[in-house]
Amino acid sequence: MEQPGLDLFREQWLKGSLVQEIFYNEENQYGVFLMQVTETTEELDTDEIVVVGNMMRPHPDETVIVHGEWMEHPRYGRQYQVRHMKKELPRTREAVAKYLSSGLFPGVGKKTAEKIVEHLGENALEKAAARPEVLAEVPGVTAARAETIADSLREHHALEQALVYLYQFGMGPAIALKVVQTYKESTIQVVKQNPYRMIEEVEGVGFRRADEIARQTGLALDAPERFQAAAIFALREASLSHGHVFVTMEQLNAEVDQLLHPHARDWFPPEERERLLDIMAHEERLIDDHGKLYLPSLFFAEHGVAMRVREWLERPMDPTPAKELFQAVGEVEEELGVAYADKQREAMTTAVDSPLMILTGGPGTGKTTVIRGICHLFARLHECSLDPKDYENSEKPYPIRLAAPTGRAAKRMSEATGIPAMTIHRLLGWKGDFFERDQDHPIEGSLLIVDEVSMLDVWLANQLFRAVHQNMQVILVGDDDQLPSVGPGKVLQNLLEVKAIPRVELTEIYRQEEGSSIIRLAHELKRGEMPSDLMDKLPDRRFFPCKRDQAVDVILKTYTEAVNRGYTLFDVQVLAPIYKGPAGVNRINEAIQESINPPGEGKKEIAWGETVFRGGDKVLQLVNHSEHPVYNGDMGMITAIDEKASNDDPVLWVQFDRQEIPYKRSQLNQIGLAYACSVHKAQGSEFAIVILPLLTAYRRMLQRNLIYTGVTRSKSYLILCGEKEALHHGIRQKERAERNSQLVELMQREW
């Protein structure tokens, strides 16, 4: 049998057309199709085969050649896993006409297509691509139309070629498609000239992959682009993986040396490095602030935050007369039925008289109680109502804005204070790729209170602070002993280092009065002390010793017991420090799902990568949704699945607190199972019962602030399981890796 045009790897192939689309995800180009096979290297007993894999969506009239291998799917049986796909231009007159009128070419209908073939013969496509003017000779085809058809043909051809080009570097189809989507017809040219561009422009391409391609395209090992790419990659890694806002020249050089190993110093001696970094600074790809190297967005964010803070510190404010303040606090105490402690009262009175104040304290010290007090004191002093109804048909905005980084924290804030609260993203009018609120369209209101500020990275802090208008007062609330922000910077910690910023730290624990040993444990762990009653059976806390291999069973047993006792799936949360491995988040999720929500007759499910989502599953939103007010960290339950829905329609619905949100197939990567999640994802949330495995297998991740954050997520009951040594090891890991930032100096710098 004649080999089709492409046989890159002398592998098996099938040729034919993909006659029916069973499933296709636009986002990652993963598809399942029914293929009508016309030729193949294989022995087949049927000519209809199911093919799956990442591929450009073909048209049913196109002939394709797929390369790959057979696999046995546990549920769907024998399928062909596509490694590469190549489209082939049709060759017979009939096929060419059909192809031309298939809808791929704007404005070409059946009649025109037939006329083109009649005129140019079965090689019409090749002829037209090479010389569009021949098309214009066909009656009824204008010169402009001829040009469009030729352009489309060339484009299809170019994309095809580009994919084949990328495959030869061993690039997988999913990434190759992303590259082609980014550079379109210029793919080959871009990749040949400077493969390193992909690092900055295509998500998922790192330095090593780009460098590998550069080697194969023959780019010199000492090419300037190579050093510059390594430098940018090192900068991005430093901020995204290590939380640095800038890197020093020394750090950059060390990172770059590693990336360019083994002869980095010979290829790029110091003066050449300096010259190349200068060029990059000139091109604004980085900012060199006296040897501190920044990604531009981080430089501007850090300066933005510092500038705002300085402005707030310089804003004059007349203090409320002491007598009036004293009286108002007394009235608030009476109104809310709380006798505030001296420190709490100090926090309230400082807050109403400062343009900026920070309120810190561990769990149960009364931060939320004080926030509520501040709102009522503020309303009393400014004679404004806190009833949202009074603002419904009024020009006047609601005076106090409460916000937190996650939906759950915002909800908790609103429940505890009785005042509307929302996520920072919602407050700032997040539109998926930009914020509506900025210095020209600031947040309305007179007082802004932000909770869980330890989660704010320097980018979001800047977005938030710049949207605060001149007369708005700002109160930042947080617990500095918790995990730092996922993104770069250590904003809360830095703000606390600036002594000029008014702050009140609450240290006295109130919830303990209610008999909570969890809070006591949290405070002990915070001081690095091993609790003496760790193994005791306490009314709100247990420790079940177990080894790694037993951990999932112990967790599962505890989880099901809690559910059997009437706790909802949302009351119980497993928190683990890592995703992978035999006791990681993923494995725990699978085990709990299998036990709590197994497959059943009439229960619908849909597979997404390695995860199966089933009706009734508890899921977690992993990123901020671009269309709906659902945010990173929000949890909901799958209410419906329509596995037959087309790509443009929702396949799955999740009920969150306030609303039910539909997800298309391409959006399924935004959610994950949530019976277990990472401690980082649970920041800003609280649960009645937390199950926290502590194993020496997690050693690398176990740190005092991670354990502290995990423990403080539990409101009523804490179940620790695992190895005592793991806890002992973890709480001694205190020093969080340093994060470079100049925020403190910038905030303190004189005008």
Ligand SMILES: Nc1ncnc2c1ncn2[C@@H]1O[C@H](COP(=O)(O)OP(=O)(O)OP(=O)(O)O)[C@@H](O)[C@H]1O
């Ligand atoms: N002055 C007070 N007198 C009596 N009880 C208080 C006082 N302050 C706080 N509490 C009580 O202590 C408990 C914890 O307070 P609150 O929830 O405000 O603390 P928190 O710092 O926000 O804690 P967490 O971050 O754990 O939610 C609540 O039950 C609250 O009613």
